[in-house]
Amino acid sequence: LLVLYLSLSVADCPGTNSAQAGRAAACQGCPNQRLCATGGAAPDPAEAAELRERLRSVKHTILVLSGKGGVGKSTFSALLAHGLAADEAKQVALLDIDICGPSIPKMMGLEGEQVHQSGSGWSPVYVEENLGVMSVGFLLSSPDDAVIWRGPKKNGLIKQFLCDVDWGEIDYLIVDTPPGTSDEHLSIVQYLSATHIDGAVIITTPQEVSLQDVRKEINFCQKVKLPIIGVIENMSGFVCPKCKNESQIFPPTTGGAEKMCQNLNVSLLGKVPLDPQIGKSCDKGESFLSEAPESPATASYRSIIQRVQEYCDQHHFNEEKII
C-alpha cells in the first residue's frame, strides 16, 4: 500500500516570492505555476514604486494574524486602534482585509458608512479625527451582500486599499486579517514589502484546536520573514460573576499559549480572560476599554497595547541608529 504524502510547498516549492517562482523543476504541474511564473502574484516594479510612494508616510505597520478563526483578531485590532489613538498627537489607521467576513465596521460603530472619493483617492472613514478605518464592509450596500470572490479578485482589492486610499501621514497602520495562510496573507506581505512591517501580533485561544493552527501561522511568518511581536492568549479563563469560581471553557490541555511560546521562542504578550462585556461592546461598536475600565480583561489589553507600542518605538529607534 502506498502511503500518500502531498508534495507540498514545504520542501519542493521555491516560494512564491522567489526569483525561481513558477520556474523551478518542482513547479511542473503545480496549479499555481502560471500565476507564479508570470509574476501575477507579486507586485511588479512599477506597482512596487507606487506602493512605496503611497505608504512612505506610514511610520509603523502592525499585522494582526491567527491561523484560527474566531479567536479575537478583529476585537484586538479595534482595541489596539482605540488604545493607540488615545494619544491625540498620533494618527492611527485601521485596515480590514477580511474580504469575506469584514467585522471592523460594526466593531468601530461605523456600520452603514460608505466610502467617499476625493481627488486624492478614497477617504477612510473616521471614528475620531486621528483614527481612520477602511474595510470592504463600507463598499457593500446591504448587510446581506456576500463577497463571493476567488483569490485574484481579493488580492486586487487589497492592493487598491493600499494604493487608492488617501491615508495621509500615519503613525500606526494596523492591518486586521482573516484566519489562515492564503491569498490575503501572501498579498499583504508582498504588497507591504514595498514599505516595511514592524511585525505581527498573533492571537490564539488556550486550547490545542487553536494552537495547532496558530503554530502554522508562526511558521508562515518565519517563511515570509515577518517578525513576530508576540502572541496573545485570548478567552483565557472565565470567572463566574456570581460565585467567582474560574472555569476553563477553552482548556489549555497542551499547556496553552505559554507552552507554545516557550517551544517556539516567541514572546507571550499577555493573557486576556473572557468577559461578556467584550462581545457586547463589539456588537454595539463601542470601545470595551472605555465601557469596562475596571474589568481584568481591560487591564490585560492595556498592558498588551503598551508592549506593542514599546516594540514599535524600539524598532523605530533601531532604524534611526542605523541611519
Added chain:
Amino acid sequence: LLSFLPERSNLAGVRHILLVLSGKGGVGKSTISTELALSLRHSGKKVGILDVDLCGPSIPRMFRVQDSDVHQCDSGWVPVFVDQDKSISLMSIGFLLEKPDDAVVWRGPKKNALIKQFVADVAWGDLDFLIVDTPPGTSDEHISTVEALRPYKPLGAILVTTPQAVSVGDVRRELTFCKKTGLRVLGIVENMSGFVCPHCSECTNIFSKGGGEELAKHAGVPFLGCVPLDPQLSQSLEEGRDFIQEFPKSSAFPALARIAQQILDGTSQRSS
C-alpha cells in the same frame, strides 16, 4: 471517462451529502460536524467527514487520528477510519502533511485543485451521510466545493453561528452564498449560546444570546437549536473522545442530539 459519471464515481454509494458552513470563523463548524457524525453513528448510520479547511484542518485531532496516514487503493484514496468499527471515516489535508506545524501557504488555484481531488478521488464506499466541514468565508474553497459537489445533489447546508451580532453579520452573507449557489439551507445552529457555571449553575451569556434564532426567523430558514458552552465538550474535542457516547448528561448533549434527530427526520421525510 466513466468515472466522471455520478453513478460510477466514488460518491455513488453516498446517500446524503451535507455541508457545514459559516461566514464566521471559530463558531464551531468542525465541532458541530464532529458531534453530528458521532450522533448519527449512534443512530446506526455510516458517516464520512470531508474536511476542506486546507489552512486550518481541525477534524483529525477531534477523532484522535491526527497521526494516521492516507493509503491508496485501486479506486483512489482510502479514507481514514476512526476505529475498528469503520462506521466513521475521514479525509483531511491534516493526514497529508509530513510536518503538522508547517503552514500550507497556497493561493486559490492550488487549493481548488486539491478540493477537486478530495471530492473525486476518495473511495468512500457506502455511506449514509457525508458531512463536508468547511473553513470560514465565501471564497475559493466554498466555490470549488459547491461546484464539485453539484452533480451529486447535496442535501443542503447547516449554518453555524454564535449568538452575537458580529457573528450573525457574517452568517447573513453565508445565507446569500447559499441562495446564489442554489444550496438548500437545512437550518441554523446557535452555538456557544450561554454558559452554565458548573459550580453554582448561574447562566452567563458570554457571547450574548438569541442572534442565531432571530436570524433563522428573519431569513425564513429552520432553527436547529441552541448549543451551550460546555467545558466537557471542549475537553472531549481536545482529547478526540466520543462526547455523545461518554457524556450524555453534559449540558451540550441534548441540543447536539436534537440537531442530529432533525437531520435524520429531514432525510426520512424526503425518502417517503
